[in-house]
Amino acid sequence: MSRFSMAERRLYLCIGLRPNLEEIVRGAVAGGVDVVQLREKVAEAVPIMRAAEGLKEICAEAGVPFFINDRVDVAYAVGADGVHLGQGDIPPAIARKLLGDEVLIGRSTHAPDELETALSEPVDYLSAGPVEATPTKPGRPGTGLDYLRLAASRSKLPVFVTGGVTPERIAPLVAAGAAHFVVVRYVADAPDPETAAHELRLAIDRELTAA
Numbered sequence: 001m002s003r004f005s006m007a008e009r010r011l012y013l014c015i016g017l018r019p020n021l022e023e024i025v026r027g028a029v030a031g032g033v034d035v036v037q038l039r040e041k042v043a044e045a046v047p048i049m050r051a052a053e054g055l056k057e058i059c060a061e062a063g064v065p066f067f068i069n070d071r072v073d074v075a076y077a078v079g080a081d082g083v084h085l086g087q088g089d090i091p092p093a094i095a096r097k098l099l100g101d102e103v104l105i106g107r108s109t110h111a112p113d114e115l116e117t118a119l120s121e122p123v124d125y126l127s128a129g130p131v132e133a134t135p136t137k138p139g140r141p142g143t144g145l146d147y148l149r150l151a152a153s154r155s156k157l158p159v160f161v162t163g164g165v166t167p168e169r170i171a172p173l174v175a176a177g178a179a180h181f182v183v184v185r186y187v188a189d190a191p192d193p194e195t196a197a198h199e200l201r202l203a204i205d206r207e208l209t210a211a
Contacts, residue, residue, distance in 0.1 A: 002104045004065040004081060006035070006125040006158045010204050011197065012182045014039040014069070017047060022054050024193045029062045031197025033187065037084055039069035045077075052078040065104060072098055082106060082124070087114060092121040106160075110143055115151055126155055127182060130163025131173070145176040152177025167203035174207040 012035035013028050015021065025036055036059050040048050052068060056078055059066035065081040068074050072095050075083040082104030085092055092105050099105070107123045109115045110130075118126050128151035132142040142163060151159045160180040161173055173181070181204060183197075190196035 009034045014184050015188045016040045027194035028187050028197045031194040032201025033197050037067035048074050092123050096122045125158040127160045127162050132164035148176045167199050170203040170207045
C-alpha cells in the first residue's frame with residue numbers, strides 16, 4: 001500500500017518537458033500543488049527519466065506524490081510514486097502486476113462506459129473530463145458538468161476533474177461534486193507559478209469549506 005492517500009489531495013499539476021521545469025514545479029508545490037505528474041507525450045524514455053529524477057526529488061522533499069503519465073517502464077525505472085494511465089495505455093491490472101501494490105495508479109475516464117470499467121479496475125483514483133475542451137487534449141470535446149456529476153456520485157475513489165480549472169471555475173465544479181482538481185496551463189504557463197497555484201488552492205479550499 002502506498003504511503004500517500006489520494007483522497008487527501010486537492011490540486012494536481014500535470015506538466016510536460018519544458019525550460020525551467022524544475023523551477024515551475026518547485027514554485028507550484030510551494031503555492032499549494034499537492035500532486036505532480038510528468039506528462040510527456042512526445043519525448044523518448046531517456047529525457048523523460050532525466051527530468052523525472054529532478055522532479056521526484058522536489059516532490060519527495062515536499063511530501064508530494066510524483067506520477068509519470070502513460071509510461072509504466074519509466075515509472076518503474078525512476079521509482080515514481082505512481083503512474084497515470086489513459087484509455088489507450090497498458091491496462092491497470094497489468095501495471096499493478098508490474099509495479100506492485102505500493103505504487104499508485106490513476107485512470108482517465110471520459111464517458112460513462114469508461115467510468116464503469118474503471119470502477120472495477122485496481123486503481124487508486126480516477127480523472128473525469130475534460131469538462132471543457134482544452135489544447136492539452138486536442139480533438140477531445142468537453143464532457144460537460146453532467147459527466148462530472150455522474151463520476152462523483154458513482155465512484156468511491158477520489159475523482160480528479162480535468163479541463164479549464166481556474167479560480168473562477170472552482171465554484172461550479174464543486175457544486176457539480178468535484179473535490180479534487182487537475183491543473184495544467186493556469187499554473188504551468190503562469191509568469192509566477194507559485195502565485196497562480198496559491199490563488200487556485202485558496203479558491204479550492206474556500207469553496208470546499210463552504211460546500
